[in-house]
Amino acid sequence: MLSPADGTVARPNPRTIIGIVVGVAALLAAMVTAFALPAANSGPHDVPIGVVAPAAQADELSQQLDGFEITRYDSPDAARNAIDHRDIYGALIVDGRDVNAMVASAASPAVATAISTVGTRVSQTVGGSSQTVDIRSFPPDDPKGAGLAAGALPLALGGWISAMVIMLLIHTPGARVLTALGVSVVGGLALVATLTYVIGTFDGSYWVTSLAAMLGIAATCFAVLGLRELLGGAGLGIAAILLIFLGNPLSGLASAPEMLPTPWGQIGQLLPPGATGTMLRDVAFFNGNGALHSIGVLLCWLVGGLAFYLLGVWRNRSSNEVDTDEFHIGRHAADEPSVTS
Missing domain, CATH: 3.40.190 (D-Maltodextrin-Binding Protein; domain 2)
Structure with missing residues (x-):
């Protein structure tokens, strides 16, 4: 860091160094707890x-x-x-x-x-x-359902990264919504195609299962977009906590929600990764039976994320209009000739 006065390197604030060290240590501890604690206490719970x-x-x-x-x-x-x-x-x-x-x-x-x-x-x-x-097993190519069990993290990260890229590269509200919808459709088709034809996890209807995947990706992507647009950087942090730190380890895809400690398994089913994984399982192997709860959860995330996004766009646009008006007023005043006595 250079001093503006003489170009010398400024000595870092000790509080900043301590804050970084403590913060990273706390982050690592939280990550280990979130990912390892549910697995360490896994077992039948009702x-x-x-x-x-x-x-x-x-x-x-x-x-x-x-x-x-x-x-x-x-x-x-x-x-x-x-x-x-x-x-x-x-x-x-x-x-x-x-x-x-x-x-x-x-x-x-x-x-x-x-x-x-x-x-x-x-x-x-x-x-x-x-x-x-x-009476109902996974296909022979993936007898343990490893593809589905490993899908929670890609779903969480995929929606989070997609929203980040959209916010970075697309600059108009309408285009961002259209791009998010496109990501959801193409991403759902690609996800199910990979699990069906490459890994061999699914053997049901490709198109019906793809529709379920599209809903899951859309719910995740719009949730991140809405939190980011409404709350800024804090929204991204909240999204990371909900989707990655909690949503992935509590999804229950590697075992079952009832195999996680109470009430963490139930909480995981209220988050997009867990709800999406359960819905895909129900649609692909049980003709959609039991999927209604997961569909309702994902629709809430989708509608809530879109509402947050529209509210954030409206608020930010109002702020930008005020800033633009002040800019034009100031510029008009600067262009007027000054009157000297």
Whole structure:
């Protein structure tokens, strides 16, 4: 830093150095906490599953199975219908001493494994056997759904970076909105094409799944645009916290929202990355069943972000008009000939 008087290098303020050091340390600690703490405390937290068994046996299982929320069904078909409609993650079907675990690993490989393990443990206690039936799995090219699990961070960063680039390169409000819509459409098509044809995570309708991805990207992009336009640099910080620091680790895409500590899993489903990932899962593998909540969350982010953006444009335009009027008045006064006595 050069002094304006003599060109010498000014000595930095010790408070500035201390502030940078402490700030970076706090940022790193916050990042580690946000990303590692939910994973370190992962486990079943009221995971909804079904039980097909006599009422007394179902009540006994409800008391024995910590971390699971048990619903009794009268038949395997009823339990399967509940899985297909995303009411439960799987079911234990008790037939005498034998226990069959009905799971849908496409809903969550981690929960499917937990249900299968529980089925084995229950059957062993009564000297029976167990087996697992996976009624809806990921395609063979991506059997663990790694592509979907890894998608939370690109969704968060993609929307944040897209909004930054739009704000930097596009300078009119209308053009920014059109560009954001274009990014959402093309980005949704590209995202689903990659997950379907390159990674092999999806095997459902490409166009329907792409529409879901477009909504998720639009919600993220417009949320960042709105916060930035209305709040300036602070808005970008808020967007980074909501989308990256919280939205990514709390999305539940690597396991399930119910596998995260309460209430963090539920909070993650109210943020764009988690809502988008859950919606893509529901649309791609369960015919849209269970997607209504996620769609509602994303529409709120989309409409709210657009409202913030329009409000910020109106406020900033009003400010610019005042500055322009003052400039013209001052310039007109400067151009008038002065009257000397």
